[in-house]
Amino acid sequence: xxSISSPPVMRQASSMTGPSGAPAxxxxxxxxxxxxxxxxxxxLLWIAPAFGMYAVFVLYPMLQSVQYSFYDxxxxxxxxPAGLDNxxxxxxxxxxxxxxxxxxxxIIFYTxxxxxxxxxxxxxxxxxxxxxxxxxxxxxxxxxxxxxxxAAGIAWTWMYSSDGLVNQVLRAVxxxxxxxxxxxxxxFALPAVGVIGVWxxxxxxxxxxxxxxxxxxxxxxxxARLDGAGRISEFFAxxxxxxxxxxxxxxxxxxxxxxASFDVVQIATQGGPGYQTMVPGVEIYRLTFLQxxxxxxxxxxxxxxxxxxxxxxxxxxxxxxK
Amino acid sequence: MTTSGITHRVTRTAxxxxxxxxxxxxLLSMFTTALAEPGSTPQGLSWPSDxxxxxxVDAWSAANFVALFRSxxxxxxxxVPATVAMATAAGYALAQLxxxxxxxxxxxxxxxxxxxxxxxxxxxxxxxxSMGLLGTRLAIILPLIGLLMPFGVFWMRAHFLGAEPALxxxxxxxxxxxxxxxxxIHLPLAxxxxxxxxxxxxxxxxxxxxxxxxxxxxxxxRTVAGGLGAFQGQYGTDIVLLCAGSLLIILPSLxxxxxxxxxxxxxxxQGAVK
Numbered sequence: 001x002x003s004i005s006s007p008p009v010m011r012q013a014s015s016m017t018g019p020s021g022a023p024a025x026x027x028x029x030x031x032x033x034x035x036x037x038x039x040x041x042x043x044l045l046w047i048a049p050a051f052g053m054y055a056v057f058v059l060y061p062m063l064q065s066v067q068y069s070f071y072d073x074x075x076x077x078x079x080x081p082a083g084l085d086n087x088x089x090x091x092x093x094x095x096x097x098x099x100x101x102x103x104x105x106x107i108i109f110y111t112x113x114x115x116x117x118x119x120x121x122x123x124x125x126x127x128x129x130x131x132x133x134x135x136x137x138x139x140x141x142x143x144x145x146x147x148x149x150x151a152a153g154i155a156w157t158w159m160y161s162s163d164g165l166v167n168q169v170l171r172a173v174x175x176x177x178x179x180x181x182x183x184x185x186x187x188f189a190l191p192a193v194g195v196i197g198v199w200x201x202x203x204x205x206x207x208x209x210x211x212x213x214x215x216x217x218x219x220x221x222x223x224a225r226l227d228g229a230g231r232i233s234e235f236f237a238x239x240x241x242x243x244x245x246x247x248x249x250x251x252x253x254x255x256x257x258x259x260a261s262f263d264v265v266q267i268a269t270q271g272g273p274g275y276q277t278m279v280p281g282v283e284i285y286r287l288t289f290l291q292x293x294x295x296x297x298x299x300x301x302x303x304x305x306x307x308x309x310x311x312x313x314x315x316x317x318x319x320x321x322k
Numbered sequence: 323m324t325t326s327g328i329t330h331r332v333t334r335t336a337x338x339x340x341x342x343x344x345x346x347x348x349l350l351s352m353f354t355t356a357l358a359e360p361g362s363t364p365q366g367l368s369w370p371s372d373x374x375x376x377x378x379v380d381a382w383s384a385a386n387f388v389a390l391f392r393s394x395x396x397x398x399x400x401x402v403p404a405t406v407a408m409a410t411a412a413g414y415a416l417a418q419l420x421x422x423x424x425x426x427x428x429x430x431x432x433x434x435x436x437x438x439x440x441x442x443x444x445x446x447x448x449x450x451x452s453m454g455l456l457g458t459r460l461a462i463i464l465p466l467i468g469l470l471m472p473f474g475v476f477w478m479r480a481h482f483l484g485a486e487p488a489l490x491x492x493x494x495x496x497x498x499x500x501x502x503x504x505x506x507i508h509l510p511l512a513x514x515x516x517x518x519x520x521x522x523x524x525x526x527x528x529x530x531x532x533x534x535x536x537x538x539x540x541x542x543x544r545t546v547a548g549g550l551g552a553f554q555g556q557y558g559t560d561i562v563l564l565c566a567g568s569l570l571i572i573l574p575s576l577x578x579x580x581x582x583x584x585x586x587x588x589x590x591x592q593g594a595v596k
Binding site: 041042043044046047049050051053054055056057058059060061062064065068075117120121124125127128136137139140141142143144146147148149150151152154155156158159161163164165166167168169199202203231256259260262263266267280281284285288289294297298301302304305308309312 | 330334337338341342344345346347348349351352355363364365366367408409411412414415416419420421422424427430431433434436437438439440441442443444445446447448449464465467468469471472474475500525528529531532535536546547550551554561564565568571572575576578579580583
């Protein structure tokens with residue numbers, strides 16, 4: 001890659017906006033006379049390849065999912081109309097309902113903890129003099145985000161196993177009776193999976209929040225100090241309000257990862273023990289490819305997509321308000 | 323320095339070190355385990371008295387890594403240049419050209435930003451089956467191009483929105499047409515934006531797990547992450563070999579990140595909050 005000098009980045013461009021339609025026209029890039037008609041339509045050619053691939057491999061399958069969700073289909077034989085049965089099942093079958101609940105519980109681990117810890121880490125790193133330690137901290141914390149989630153799942157499955165490091169540490173400090181196979185434990189399996197999410201997301205949040213802190217006007221910190229603000233009140237008065245856009249991006253990204261988790265759960269527990277760690281992503285996979293309930297899987301898939309959209313949309317609006 | 327200042331510095335360093343330890347410990351545990359006696363079940367973190375470096379060689383052949391890396395490379399080469407090129411063109415048009423229905427098109431693309439892959443995997447499977455592509459690498463490449471596109475367009479459009487309008491005007495005065503203005507002026511200036519996008523897409527393709535798992539049966543035609551999943555299924559009980567294999571598999575992602583980390587973190591910092 002060529003040297004990335006600071007790109008002429010678009011400070012004036014809006015913050016990441018949700019599907020509500022971005023302020024595309026709020027800032028006409030070039031004041032120009034209305035282009036001649038031919039040129040105007042030829043602009044579509046620039047978009048055609050991108051939109052074509054998107055339409056064929058995303059939009060069309062999404063519509064198919066909606067259609068499948070109203071049928072009973074084993075993927076091979078003829079499909080029979082099922083009315084709203086598949087949809088009702090999401091709210092009545094405990095197994096499906098639990099998978100959705102678990103997705104929400106994972107938000108605590110994928111979003112709340114990483115954002116909280118990321119805020120702490122970022123404000124600490126900011127105080128450090130730029131140097132080896134601050135760079136190392138940033139890079140080391142970010143590493144888990146770069147690895148395949150499959151590898152995260154395998155590494156932590158080993159950490160949590162009977163002979164793994166977690167139990168080794170417990171035994172070393174004399175807490176032998178608390179040692180267990182964490183991912184097989186009905187109470188602790190879900191939080192254990194959640195901690196993997198913390199591990200993956202922490203670096204991402206830290207780095208992003210650190211960037212945000214770097215953009216806060218130093219004069220604000222100086223003013224706070226002149227007013228006699230301590231570290232804590234400085235954090236709440238200057239740092240936190242200055243980070244709103246970064247917080248929105250972190251929250252959005254990590255919440256999508258929580259609600260739509262698949263890789264880590266599939267590798268670490270496959271939803272077990274029982275259904276203790278079942279999440280919608282894994283359930284969709286199982287319904288379609290192991291149980292051949294294509295209609296039910298599709299209803300859950302559309303439900304999941306809608307759920308993510310409904311949750312993310314208000315958060316994005318929050319980021320755009322002045 | 324006051325006492326409270328020292329206390330604060332000590333707490334700060336301790337917390338940061340603890341978080342860093344949390345980040346690396348699973349990888350360290352994998353590493354020491356990978357060096358243990360083959361077939362044994364070592365402790366979570368213990369340096370073996372007699373490190374078995376040969377385990378990496380064994381894992382290399384057991385997982386058929388040559389085939390796996392080759393396959394991943396083909397998939398990455400199929401996905402990344404095409405997606406970056408298409409996203410750059412579309413992003414440019416949406417930001418700089420007066421596209422009919424531009425707002426509606428962009429709105430539709432943004433919906434895709436939040437769509438979980440799982441929500442599409444079922445119909446994709448049957449679509450690719452009817453196209454006769456199931457089991458081939460195209461079954462991974464083509465959907466991945468579509469799935470990554472919303473983010474790519476979003477990213478590149480944000481970049482081109484910030485492009486200097488005076489440059490376009492100047493080019494026009496010189497008689498450049500739309501293509502020439504793009505090719506000679508805006509594309510070179512967008513190098514940092516699209517190259518960062520390329521690195522992100524490399525990681526997204528290389529690390530992709532769900533699509534290969536479902537769409538391609540033969541592990542040697544999958545991505546590295548998909549192959550790793552299969553490897554876990556096969557050698558899940560041989561923890562030493564599994565750790566050695568996993569480390570080999572994550573090495574390229576790690577190396578790419580460490581080489582580009584400066585650019586990468588910078589681009590992420592600037593790009594993500596547009």
